[in-house]
Amino acid sequence: TARAAAASSSTPLEALTSVWGYDAFRGEQAEIIETVTRGDDALVLMPTGGGKSLCYQIPSLVREGTGVVISPLIALMHDQVDALEQLGVRAAFLNSTQSIEERRDVERRLLGGELDLLYLAPERLPVAADLLDRARIALFAIDEAHCVAQWGHDFRPDYLGLTILHERWPDVPRIALTATATAETREEIVRNLRLDGARVFVSSFDRPNIQYRIAPKQEARKQLLRLIKDEHDGDAGIVYCLSRASVEKTAEWLATQGVTALPYHAGLPAELRGRNQARFLREDGVVMVATIAFGMGIDKPDVRFVAHLDLPKSIEGYYQETGRAGRDGLPSTAWLAYGLQDVVQQRRMIADGEGDAQRKRAQTLHLDAMLALCETVQCRRQQLLRYFGQDSEPCGNCDTCLNPPEAFDGTVPAQKLMSTIVRLQRERGQQFGAGHLVDILLGRENERVVKMRHTELSTFGIGTELGDAEWRGVVRQLLAQGLLQVQGEYGVLALTEAAGEVLRGERDVRLRREPERVRTARRSRS
Numbered sequence: 001t002a003r004a005a006a007a008s009s010s011t012p013l014e015a016l017t018s019v020w021g022y023d024a025f026r027g028e029q030a031e032i033i034e035t036v037t038r039g040d041d042a043l044v045l046m047p048t049g050g051g052k053s054l055c056y057q058i059p060s061l062v063r064e065g066t067g068v069v070i071s072p073l074i075a076l077m078h079d080q081v082d083a084l085e086q087l088g089v090r091a092a093f094l095n096s097t098q099s100i101e102e103r104r105d106v107e108r109r110l111l112g113g114e115l116d117l118l119y120l121a122p123e124r125l126p127v128a129a130d131l132l133d134r135a136r137i138a139l140f141a142i143d144e145a146h147c148v149a150q151w152g153h154d155f156r157p158d159y160l161g162l163t164i165l166h167e168r169w170p171d172v173p174r175i176a177l178t179a180t181a182t183a184e185t186r187e188e189i190v191r192n193l194r195l196d197g198a199r200v201f202v203s204s205f206d207r208p209n210i211q212y213r214i215a216p217k218q219e220a221r222k223q224l225l226r227l228i229k230d231e232h233d234g235d236a237g238i239v240y241c242l243s244r245a246s247v248e249k250t251a252e253w254l255a256t257q258g259v260t261a262l263p264y265h266a267g268l269p270a271e272l273r274g275r276n277q278a279r280f281l282r283e284d285g286v287v288m289v290a291t292i293a294f295g296m297g298i299d300k301p302d303v304r305f306v307a308h309l310d311l312p313k314s315i316e317g318y319y320q321e322t323g324r325a326g327r328d329g330l331p332s333t334a335w336l337a338y339g340l341q342d343v344v345q346q347r348r349m350i351a352d353g354e355g356d357a358q359r360k361r362a363q364t365l366h367l368d369a370m371l372a373l374c375e376t377v378q379c380r381r382q383q384l385l386r387y388f389g390q391d392s393e394p395c396g397n398c399d400t401c402l403n404p405p406e407a408f409d410g411t412v413p414a415q416k417l418m419s420t421i422v423r424l425q426r427e428r429g430q431q432f433g434a435g436h437l438v439d440i441l442l443g444r445e446n447e448r449v450v451k452m453r454h455t456e457l458s459t460f461g462i463g464t465e466l467g468d469a470e471w472r473g474v475v476r477q478l479l480a481q482g483l484l485q486v487q488g489e490y491g492v493l494a495l496t497e498a499a500g501e502v503l504r505g506e507r508d509v510r511l512r513r514e515p516e517r518v519r520t521a522r523r524s525r526s
């Protein structure tokens with residue numbers, strides 16, 4: 001039986017075949033497992049879907065005692081443990097959602113040597129320390145280890161307490177795992193978890209089966225519907241939205257369009273959330289519309305597309321979220337709609353948000369890298385991988401490879417826009433958002449323009465070489481490049497210091513012209 005198989009595994013390969021039913025280790029799994037089984041520390045940087053779980057589950061089975069897994073994903077512990085039990089692995093969890101009786105039972109099994117794996121929420125570690133002292137521990141696995149990085153995008157203060165692992169149980173091997181691999185985050189993990197002696201395993205971050213596409217946002221929901229109907233009809237997918245309200249509206253609207261779409265965000269009743277998640281996992285072709293609260297640790301191999309209706313705050317976040325597509329290795333789409341309003345909103349959120357100057361600077365750098373990815377005229381994948389420190393060739397499977405956008409010298413349009421802003425402010429003490437500025441440049445004599453006598457400005461009508469959408473693209477890119485900034489409650493535009501160089505002709509501006517028609521290979525589905 002499965003239970004007997006799990007109990008009797010004596011080598012990693014035996015466990016892999018008899019418990020999981022797989023034939024061979026993937027990538028660096030074998031070496032990682034060997035390292036930890038031997039009793040050494042390891043730091044594992046592996047993309048989502050790469051197979052991190054086995055790297056600590058198998059050593060937990062092979063080594064004597066219980067493998068203790070620290071994970072912030074309390075909502076998923078139940079499912080993870082269920083899945084392991086089905087394989088015959090003796091697993092349990094301890095977190096704050098349990099009753100005292102349930103916890104007692106787990107403690108009893110731990111002390112009785114009846115557990116292969118114990119999942120533990122980080123905030124429970126201080127209270128569980130005495131218990132762990134009395135148990136036989138095979139290893140500590142620190143899942144989602146980037147949560148210990150203050151610099152990173154997903155910091156959890158509880159994770160700083162994990163230094164206790166090393167101090168209190170110096171002989172127990174530790175394996176830290178994450179799908180985030182920037183140099184800064186990696187260094188912080190090593191420093192904050194005292195992993196100086198650990199062997200570091202960095203897997204390739206390329207997910208060749210994912211087609212990356214970033215489209216200018218027009219009517220995001222309709223664009224999304226077209227993507228679903230044209231390329232992913234009946235497929236399972238995840239749609240990420242920034243706000244809870246837009247999660248609900250989008251899910252409702254998709255449903256009226258015949259898509260099986262369900263909402264998920266932290267503000268929904270736990271019961272409904274659980275039900276929607278279960279349907280997404282078990283039924284075919286469910287589209288989950290969610291905030292980023294959804295997805296961490298979700299193991300659904302056949303998610304065929306991940307769509308973002310709003311701009312992610314960082315490349316780390318974008319990569320992690322899109323990485324939930326195509327874990328089975330089959331062709332999948334990562335699609336993002338991105339517009340002027342996203343830049344305005346994200347810049348404002350950073351300015352108005354909590355945190356000190358250093359935190360805001362880090363957030364700005366994260367956002368700038370994400371914007372650079374959106375505005376690049378080069379291969380998206382190449383840029384993405386370069387961000388994670390990996391060199392590669394143009395991929396042939398992203399929107400810029402399939403349909404190269406043109407880069408053009410945008411210095412003159414930038415100067416026209418900037419001097420309109422300067423004139424309005426200097427001569428009239430007025431500031432405006434993108435819409436009105438574009439009306440002026442295009443020479444539109446609409447009510448507002450006429451009433452404010454902006455027809456008399458020397459820049460009125462000097463921008464007819466570009467269309468409306470192109471001008472908005474110019475504004476967006478100047479914002480992205482830090483040449484314009486958004487100010488005040490109404491999001492009016494102002495120049496940054498760097499803009500002076502452009503106005504004085506000391507600096508050129510390179511811009512991306514959106515391709516006319518986005519040509520994407522329509523894939524046949526089997």
Ligand code: ADP
Nearest residue numbers: 022024025026047048049050051052053054299
């Ligand atoms: P991660 O935690 O890195 O996102 P998982 O550990 O959830 O990835 O693994 C992703 C998927 O790959 C799972 O369905 C897992 O069962 C499968 N998998 C992992 N290792 C192997 C292997 N050696 N052979 C076949 N499938 C594997």
Ligand code: ZN
Nearest residue numbers: 379395398401
């Ligand atoms: Zn490419």
